[in-house]
Amino acid sequence: xxxxxxxxxxxxxxxxxxxxxxxxxxxxxxxxxxxxxxxxxxxxxxxxxxxxxxxxxxxxxxxxxxxxxxxxxxxxxxxxxxxxxxxxxxxxxxxxxxxxxxxxxxxxxxxxxxxxxxxxxxxxxxxxxxxxxxxxxxxxxxxxxxxxxxxxxxxxxxxxxxxxxxxxxxxxxxxxxxxxxxxxxxxxxxxxxxxxxxxxxxxxxxxxxxxxxxxxxxxxxxxxxxxxxxxxxxxxxxxxxxxxxxxxxxxxxxxxxxxxxxxxxxxxxxxxxxxxxxxxxxxxxxxxxxxxxxxxxxxxxxxxxxxxxxxxxxxxxxx
Amino acid sequence: xxxxxxxxxxxxxxxxxxxxxxxxxxxxxxxxxxxxxxxxxxxxxxxxxxxxxxxxxxxxxxxxxxxxxxxxxxxxxxxxxxxxxxxxxxxxxxxxxxxxxxxxxxxxxxxxxxxxxxxxxxxxxxxxxxxxxxxxxxxxxxxxxxxxxxxxxxxxxxxxxxxxxxxxxxxxxxxxxxxxxxxxxxxxxxxxxxxxxxxxxxxxxxxxxxxxxxxxxxxxxxxxxxxxxxxxxxxxxxxxxxxxxxxxxxxxxxxxxxxxxxxxxxxxxxxxxxxxxxxxxxxxxxxxxxxxxxxxxxxxxxxxxxxx
Numbered sequence: 001x002x003x004x005x006x007x008x009x010x011x012x013x014x015x016x017x018x019x020x021x022x023x024x025x026x027x028x029x030x031x032x033x034x035x036x037x038x039x040x041x042x043x044x045x046x047x048x049x050x051x052x053x054x055x056x057x058x059x060x061x062x063x064x065x066x067x068x069x070x071x072x073x074x075x076x077x078x079x080x081x082x083x084x085x086x087x088x089x090x091x092x093x094x095x096x097x098x099x100x101x102x103x104x105x106x107x108x109x110x111x112x113x114x115x116x117x118x119x120x121x122x123x124x125x126x127x128x129x130x131x132x133x134x135x136x137x138x139x140x141x142x143x144x145x146x147x148x149x150x151x152x153x154x155x156x157x158x159x160x161x162x163x164x165x166x167x168x169x170x171x172x173x174x175x176x177x178x179x180x181x182x183x184x185x186x187x188x189x190x191x192x193x194x195x196x197x198x199x200x201x202x203x204x205x206x207x208x209x210x211x212x213x214x215x216x217x218x219x220x221x222x223x224x225x226x227x228x229x230x231x232x233x234x235x236x237x238x239x240x241x242x243x244x245x246x247x248x249x250x251x252x253x254x255x256x257x258x259x260x261x262x263x264x265x266x267x268x269x270x271x272x273x274x275x276x277x278x279x280x281x282x283x284x285x286x287x288x289x290x291x292x293x294x295x296x297x298x299x300x301x302x303x304x305x306x307x308x309x310x311x312x313x314x315x316x317x318x319x
Numbered sequence: 320x321x322x323x324x325x326x327x328x329x330x331x332x333x334x335x336x337x338x339x340x341x342x343x344x345x346x347x348x349x350x351x352x353x354x355x356x357x358x359x360x361x362x363x364x365x366x367x368x369x370x371x372x373x374x375x376x377x378x379x380x381x382x383x384x385x386x387x388x389x390x391x392x393x394x395x396x397x398x399x400x401x402x403x404x405x406x407x408x409x410x411x412x413x414x415x416x417x418x419x420x421x422x423x424x425x426x427x428x429x430x431x432x433x434x435x436x437x438x439x440x441x442x443x444x445x446x447x448x449x450x451x452x453x454x455x456x457x458x459x460x461x462x463x464x465x466x467x468x469x470x471x472x473x474x475x476x477x478x479x480x481x482x483x484x485x486x487x488x489x490x491x492x493x494x495x496x497x498x499x500x501x502x503x504x505x506x507x508x509x510x511x512x513x514x515x516x517x518x519x520x521x522x523x524x525x526x527x528x529x530x531x532x533x534x535x536x537x538x539x540x541x542x543x544x545x546x547x548x549x550x551x552x553x554x555x556x557x558x559x560x561x562x563x564x565x566x567x568x569x570x571x572x573x574x575x576x577x578x579x580x581x582x583x584x585x586x587x588x589x590x591x592x593x594x595x596x597x598x599x600x601x602x603x604x605x606x607x608x609x610x611x612x613x614x615x616x617x618x619x620x621x622x623x624x625x626x627x
Contacts, residue, residue, distance in 0.1 A: 050528075050529055052525065052528055052529065055525065055528060081528075081531055081533065082531065083531075084528065084529055084530065084531035085529065085530040085531030085532075086531055089529065089530075090525075090526065090529035092522060092525065092526055092529075094522060097521065097522035097523060098522050098523055098525075098526050099523055099526070100523045100527070100541060101523070101619075101620075101621055102544060102545065102618065102619055102620060102621075103541075111530065111532075112530050112531075115530065115531060115532065116531065147620040147621070147624075149620070149621050149624065150624070160526070163526075163530070164529075167530070167531065
C-alpha cells in the first residue's frame with residue numbers, strides 16, 4: 001500500500017473551490033511532482049497535506065487523504081499537529097521569510113529534535129550539526145549560531161530542509177523549494193533533496209512550476225491546471241509523449257541547449273481567476289486545439305497509455 | 320554595540336542644542352512676560368525698564384539664550400523670577416512626585432496593556448476580543464481630567480477607599496496612577512494586539528506550525544518576542560509622558576510634580592522655571608528614545624548588525 005493516497009481532494013475557501021478532485025499516490029523512496037502555474041492549486045494541496053488549511057480559512061470539502069493507512073481529511077487539528085514535523089514535514093517556498101529572523105538558525109533546527117525526538121539541548125545541537133553537514137553546509141558549527149539575515153538564500157533553504165529532516169519524517173512536502181533561489185543554486189538543492197529521498201527512504205511531494213525541475217527529480221508527475229488535474233503519469237512518458245496540450249506547452253517552456261534563438265515558447269493568456277473558472281474545460285480559452293465541445297463541457301480524466309488525461313482532444317491520438 | 324552607543328550619544332548633541340533653542344524661543348515668543356505679574360497696575364515705564372534690566376530681559380534674545388545655555392550646561396538653570404528660588408531646587412523638589420506617578424503608571428499600563436492585548440490577539444475575532452477592544456477604545460477616548468474627577472467621586476468620596484488628593488501617603492498614588500494608566504493601557508493593548516496579529520501572518524509562522532508546535536507555544540514562546548518590539552519603541556517615546564504628561568492629572572489630584580510646577584509657572588510667565596521644566600522633559604524624551612533604540616537592538620539581531 002502506498003504511503004500517501006489522495007483521492008478526489010476538493011478544497012474550499014469561503015464560497016470558492018480552488019482545488020477540485022485531485023488524486024495521486026506516492027510510495028516511500030519516490031518523488032511526485034505537482035506542476036502548474038500560480039493559481040493552479042499546488043500550494044493549497046500542500047497545505048491540505050500538512051493539515052494547515054485552517055490557517056488560511058480553507059477546508060477539505062470532499063475526498064480523502066490517507067497517510068500510512070490513516071485518514072487525514074477533516075480530522076481533528078490535534079491529529080494533524082502530532083503528525084506535523086514528526087511524520088510529515090514541510091519545506092516552504094521562500095527561505096528569505098521562512099525562518100524566524102530573531103532566532104539563530106541553529107536553535108530553530110534544534111527545536112524540532114527537542115520537540116519530536118525528546119533530545120536535550122546538547123544532543124539536539126549535535127543532531128542539527130549532523131543534518132547541516134548532510135545538507136553540505138560548510139562550517140556548520142559557525143552557521144548554527146548565525147541569524148537568517150546573515151546567510152545566503154541557498155544556505156537558508158538548506159537550513160529549512162535540515163529543519164524538516166530533524167523530526168525524521170516519512171513524507172516531505174516541498175512547496176516550490178527552489179523558486180526563490182539563484183539558478184545555479186536551484187539544481188544543487190534539487191539534487192540534494194532527491195539524494196535524501198533515496199538515501200533515507202522518504203517520500204517527496206515536490207511542488208514546482210518548472211518542468212526542468214520535474215525532469216531532473218521526479219518519478220511521477222501530476223500536472224494541475226486551474227485547480228484540476230490536466231494530466232498525470234510517469235515522468236518518462238509525460239516528457240516523451242505529453243497528451244494534454246497544456247502539458248506539452250509547459251514542456252515547451254523549458255529552454256533547451258542548442259535551441260535556435262527566438263524559439264522559446266510561452267503559453268499565451270493566463271490562468272483564470274477563482275471567480276471566473278469556466279464550467280467547461282478550464283484550459284479551453286488558451287488551448288490551440290480547443291473545439292466547440294471544449295467550450296461546452298468539462299472533460300473527465302481518461303487513461304491513455306501510462307497516463308491519465310483530462311482532454312477531449314489528447315495529443316498523439318490523432319485528435 | 321558599544322560603538323553604536325557612543326555614536327548615538329554624539330548624535331544627541333545637535334538634537335539637544337536644537338531642542339534647547341526651541342524651548343527658549345517658545346517661552347520668550349509667547350505674549351506677556353513675568354514683569355507684568357510683578358508690576359502693580361499703573362506702574363511707570365521706568366520701573367518696568369528697571370525690573371527688565373534686573374533679570375536681563377532687556378538684552379537681545381540671542382544673548383539671553385547663550386547665557387542661559389551656558390549656565391544650564393553647568394547645571395545652573397537660573398533663579399525663578401516669581402518663586403524666587405533656584406530653578407534646579409524647584410525641579411528636584413517636584414521630580415520625585417512626577418517620577419513616582421509616571422513610573423507606576425508606566426508599569427501599570429505596560430503589564431495590563433500587554434496582557435490584555437495579548438489575550439485579545441490570542442482569541443482574535445472572538446466575542447472576547449471584540450468586547451475587550453471595544454472597552455479599550457472607550458478607555459482611550461476618556462479625557463484624563465474627567466476620568467480623574469470620576470475616580471475621586473467614586474473611590475474617594477463615595478467609597479472612601481483612597482485619599483481625595485495630595486501626596487502624603489502611598490495610597491494617594493493609586494487613583495492618579497489608574498487615571499494616567501488607563502490611557503496607557505488602551506494604547507499599549509492596541510499596539511500589542513496589532514503586533515501579534517501582524518507577526519502571526521508572516522511566512523515563518525506557517526513553518527512553526529509545520530514543525531508541529533502547539534498554537535499556544537507558537538504564540539507565547541515565538542510570537543511574543545516579535546510583538547513586544549513595537550511596544551518597547553512606544554515605551555521609549557512615552558518617557559516624556561512619564562515626567563510631565565500627567566499635567567492635568569497632577570492638577571486634578573492637587574499633587575506636586577513637574578506638571579503642576581510647569582502649569583503654575585506658565586501662567587506667571589516665570590521664564591527660567593518654564594525653560595527648566597521643558598528642558599527636563601525634552602531630555603527625558605531624548606533619553607527614552609535612546610533607551611528604546613538600545614532595547615530594540617538587544618531584541619533584534621538585524622538591528623544589531625545594521626549598526627556595526
